[in-house]
Amino acid sequence: MLAQQESCSEDEIQVPRVDVKNLSPLSPEVICKQATINLGTIGHVAHGKSTVVKAISGVTTVRFTNELVKNITIKLGYANAKIYKCENEACPRPGCYRSYRSDKENRPPCERPGCRSRMKLVRHVSFVDCPGHDILMATMLNGAAVMDAALLLIAGNEDCPQPQTSEHLAAVEIMKLEHIIILQNKVDLIKESQAVEQQKSISAFVKGTIAESSPIVxxxxxxxxxxxxxxxxIATRIPIPIRDFTSAPRLILIRSFDxxxxxxxxxxxxxxxxxxxxLTGVLNLGMDVEIRPGVVTKDSTGRTHCTPIRSHVFSLHAENNSLDFAVPGxxxxxxxxIDPTLCRADRLVGQVLGAAGTLPEIYxxxxxxLFLLRRLLGVKTDSSTKKQTKVGKLDKGELLLVNIGSTxxxxxxxxxxxxxxKIQLTAPACADIGEKVALSRRIEKHWRLIGEFQASEAAKCWGTLQRGTVLEVD
Known part of the structure; x- marks a missing residue:
């Protein structure tokens, strides 16, 4: 996702003049270089999430050594893809739709035999490839914070649903994702009759959920x-979300590195x-930006302080494409x-970047x-464990895992x-009142999603961490 930035000085930055009122997610100057919609790949482990992303985008999202050795996704994976449609109306569907890497030319020739027409760019999408292991549920929730829609992978050679199939679907339902495409993968490993029977199982599984009317492919x-x-x-069933180009820019961080x-x-x-x-606004080269909470420290008395990180935008990239400006999506x-040691190894994940002086409070x-789930998801159930699947009420003093945006x-x-x-956070978070919060409880050595929450009020007077105050910004 993030190409190496070019070395330049502040004086060399050419600040582009962008008329945001005339921009839209499908503007040619936007969609030709930058993706404008985020698609998550969710589902149980080894159901083919990373393989689907590679098949569509041509990009391998499994890149780290420990991921390659274990052949699993551990960190969030990223890839961009352009989706084209043949301009020849006689070109039969669905073969008239093709996908390529994000640096593909704008009007490539159609690859169907005998068709000499050109193809039109209809979508430029980013994939957020989520890990399927139960112990990496927190990572999946971080990725869900930036998703506009999702591809739910279900392996055809396994029973439906598997534990994380249910848990991931519940997570995106909490995040209010309205557009989901269900992919019944690995049909080459089963007979046609088995595929038909599993489709019935999938339909029964998603009945009554946000994915009830989703197509099964x-x-x-x-x-x-x-x-x-x-x-x-993707091109016809997932609309481009309404984007706010005029508000102050705000970017939710899900990666950072040196x-x-x-x-x-x-x-x-x-x-x-x-x-x-x-999430909102347009980032321009040369813009003064701020990252919150920034550097968090404690003094000799145990009091917590935060120092927002301030810098300029020196370069913008969408994979291999260099940008003059970046829009939502x-x-x-x-x-x-910024000092590269502050960005090394995803140290800024969970923070928020935006125009200086426009970011929310730090809580x-x-x-x-709150709204608790009726039953526990993400674990296999049988007659001996059904009593353990009910989600109990929160207890005073209980320690939970809190997901606010990508935090x-x-x-x-x-x-x-x-x-x-009322919940006291272990680490400060930059968030808006009304923002969605997901909470997980530790059960059998793993964090399990138990419900959705909405921030309604937060203390706003200076004081100590124990009293639930907003941190004083240095």
Whole structure:
């Protein structure tokens, strides 16, 4: 997702003049370089999420050494893809839809035999490839924070639903994703009669959920069977979300890293790179930006302080495409002059980047209105464990895992009154009142999703962390 930024000085930055009132997610100057919609791939482990992303985008999202050795997704994976449709109306569907890497030309020739027409770019999408292991549920929730729609992978050679199939579907339902495409993968490994029977099981599983009316597309991601049909559904069934181009820019960080190679000379050092998805507004080169909460420290008395990180936008990238400006949607890499050690190894994940002076407050304690799930998801159930699947009420002093946007932090329950709960955060979080919060409880050594919450009120007077105050910004 995040290409290495170019080395430049502040004086060399050419600040583009962008008329945001005339921009839209389908504007040619936007969609030709930047993705404008985020698609998540969700589902149980080894059901083919990363393989589907590679089949559509041509990009391998499994990149880290420990992921390659274990052949699993551990960190969130990213890839961009352009989806085209043949301009020849006689070109039969779904073969008239094709997908390529994000650096593909704007009007490539149609590849169907005998068709000499050109193809039109209809979608430019970013994939957020989520891990399927139960122990990585917090990572999946971080990715769900930037999703506009989702591809739910269900392996055709396994029973439906598997534990994380249910848990991931519940997670995106909490995040209010309205558009889901169900991919029945690995149909090449089963007979046609088995595929038909499993489709009935899938329909029964999603009945009454947000995915009840979602299409079920049989595919083989490994052999790229029916991938053109998936492209058609992405282009026709998933609309571009309404985007706010005029508000102050705000980007939620889900990656950060140091692009400098070991042994680099001082003169060649580059600043840290922050990556994520813009929620509102437009980021321009040369813009003054701020990252909150920033650097969090404690003094000798145990009091917590935060110092927001301030810098300029020195480069913008969407994979290999260099941008003059970045709009909401898609995954963006922001090159800065921030000390690269602050960005190394995803240290800024969970923070928020935006125009200086426009970001929300930093909270250490939240009062939440809550809704608990009726039963526990993500675990296999049988007659001997059914009593354990019911989600119990929150207990005072209980330690939970709190997901606010892309922030994952611990939270201790201070009090519970009816449908309200007051929770003290282990680490400060930058969030808006009314923002969705997901909470997980530790059960059998793993974090399990137990419900959705909405921040309703937070303390706003200076004081100590124990009293649930907003941190004083240095």
């Amino acid at each position: 049989p595919i083989s991601a490994q052999l790229k069977y029916n991938i053109d049909a998936v492209n058609e559904y 692009v400098n190679k070991p042994g680099a000379e001082v003169e060649a050092l580059k600043g840290g790179v922050a990556g994520g998805s813009i 898609g995954l963006i890499g922001v090159g800065t002059k 250490t304690e939240l009062e939440l209105s 994952s932090t611990g939270g201790r329950v201070l009090s519970v009154r009816g449908d309200l709960a």
